Amino acid sequence: MKHDISKPEPDTARGLDTQLCFATYAAGLAFNRVYRHQLEPLGLTFPQYITMVSLWTKDGVTTGTLGEEVALETNTLTPMLKRMEAMGLLERRRDTADERRVLVYLTKAGRSLQPKADEIMRCVAEAAGFPMEELMRLTTQMQRLRQNLMDYADRNAPCGP
Amino acid sequence: MKHDISKPEPDTARGLDTQLCFATYAAGLAFNRVYRHQLEPLGLTFPQYITMVSLWTKDGVTTGTLGEEVALETNTLTPMLKRMEAMGLLERRRDTADERRVLVYLTKAGRSLQPKADEIMRCVAEAAGFPMEELMRLTTQMQRLRQNLMDYADRNAPCGP
DNA sequence: TGCGATTTAATCGCGGGCGATGTAATTTCG
């Protein structure tokens, strides 16, 4: 062998600097922190805000459907929805046609937050500091990344050597 | 009725589909789930894995410095490091020169996990499903995004109308 | 019709993530 391949493969580079998983993780924390402070006057957390955005688009959905929208399972969503119900933002009602289901409806108070939340959304989008076109492209790529990772998780491959 | 412009401004689009914050959040959850299952045999969580990657690069650092590396504050890091110490992956020692500081050192057991973790890292990087060049560009952009958001958080602007 | 399988939520326990607060060591400076 002529070529020196003894180096430990910078192929998949090692430091955190070069890792997409860390960059995604850290950017997620940063989003969370920015939103935390902006949403604080509304009394919402970032995951709650995500949930409200989904419900503003369409409410009257089951817990499970909502969970798919916001990428959370019922073991996370149920307690969160209960807290939000206690805040008066939404109501949870058993589906009379199928008593297993719980349907989630926004209250007036819940709908009334949308304008303020929209303002914050625009603000944070600006804080992201990307021109609109690049921002959209980046969003698309992150969606593709998420889909690829979910597909991989479903394949359940053990990553053997 | 000529043109229907009554729609509410797709300016900064509304749905979760179009939001970078949600795409980042959801991709972060997806990474977390993939890593969770891959790391389970090693007994590591994803944040613990991140911490180990940092320590494999350089240990003997203070809790605070390590926190900067991994984007966590001491109120998150301290309990996590204690758990990892209990697992035998690292040691926490008071700096004799400055008793306020706690220095973190890897143990033999901690170092011994690196090869397996590297294998998993390569595996997940492949699962991300991007060609190397695009993956690097995406990583760079996410780092820039994070920096912009942190800068914005530091400016502490209230997002007034 | 009746009974097992499936679907849908809820619950529990543990590990992050962080604002607020506490505590001890060190530095600053009058």
Add this chain to the structure above:
DNA sequence: CGAAATTACATCGCCCGCGATTAAATCGCA
């Protein structure tokens, strides 16, 4: 030198995220 300010870490309480388990309603089918 000594008190105040600063630094570095720890603690507490709350919220999310999820694997595992449970409970109840519905469905499928003999």
